[in-house]
Amino acid sequence: MKLTSEHELVERCRQGDETAFRELVDQYKNMVFGLIGRSVPNRSRAEELAQDVFLKVHRGLPYFRGESKLSTWIYRIVINALSQERPELAARSIDDVDDADDRPQHQPAADDRAFGDLLLRDRLQKAIERLPIQYQVLINGHYMKGMRYEELATALDLPMGTVKTHLHRAKRQLRRLLETEFR
C-alpha cells in the first residue's frame, strides 16, 4: 500500500468514516488472522484475538502519529496480543536464547525420518507453539506471502541486519525441539 493512500485511509478512519475502517480491516485481516492463526491453533480463539487486534487499532488510530508504517504498527499490536495470550513465552526474550543452548544434545534418530508427513506437521506445529513469541512471529510471518521483511523487523524491534540470523536461530530451536521434546 502506498504511503499516500495509507495516510488518506488513516485520516478517513480518524474522521469516523466507517467505510474506511472496513477497508482497513479488509486490507489487513488476512495478515493479522494468518499470523495469529498460525500461533493459536484454536480457530475460534484465534478469530477472537484477531478481532481484538482490530478493536485496538480502532481505539488507537486517533493516537497513531504515522511515525511508523500502519502495517508495522498493526503487527506490533498482533505481537502484543500474542504475548498477552502466552505470557510465559513472551517473557522469554530471543536475546536470552544462547547459541550454546541451541546445540542439539541428541543426534537425530534414524527412525525420525520414517515419520509420515502428517506426523511431522503435527510435531512441527507443536514445536512452533513452544517457541518464544518473537520467534513464532518471525517464522510465521517470514513464510507468508506479502509480508515484508523490514516491516516484520521493525515490529519486532530487530535491526534489519540481524533478522536473518534470528530466523536461523529460530529454525535451529525448532529443529532442536523436534530432536529432543517432540521426537
Add this chain to the structure above:
Amino acid sequence: MRCDALEPLIEAIADGTHDVSAADRAHLSSCAVCSARIEEARRIEQWLSSRDVPMPPASFTASVMARIGEEKWKTERAVDISFNLAIAAAVIIIITGAAGAAWSLGFFTVAIDGEALLRAAVAQVEGRVISQVQSVVIAAVVLTMALVAWWWAEAATD
C-alpha cells in the same frame, strides 16, 4: 571441519542462503549426524514454506464492525447515564437551594403573614440569601458539566 563448526550453518545451508564450501561438503559426505541434521532442516524448511495460511471467515469484517458498533453504543450509553445523573443532581441541588432560600426568607410563613414576610425578606436578603449562593453555584457547575457532557456526546456521535 567438525560437527560443532557446521551446526550453526545447518539452517542457512538448508534454506540456500549459505553456499556449501568444499570443506563443508567433505565433512557432510563422511558425517552421518550432520547429514541427518541437514536433511531434517530441509524437511522443516519445506514444511514451513508449504504450510497453509489460516484464512479468516467471510464474516470477519462484519463481526469486527459489529463489535466496534457495540463498543460505541456502550460508550454513548455511559455518557447518557452520566448526563442524566448530572441533570438529576443539578435539579436536586437547585430545588434544595431554592427551598433553603425560601426558608431563609421565611416564605414558609407567607400564608400566615405575607406583608411581614416581605418585610423580613427585604431585611434578610443581604444576610441569609448569600449563604445559599454556594448551593446555586454548585448547581450551576453541575448543570454546566452536564451540558458539556451532552455536547461532547453529540459531537462524538456526529
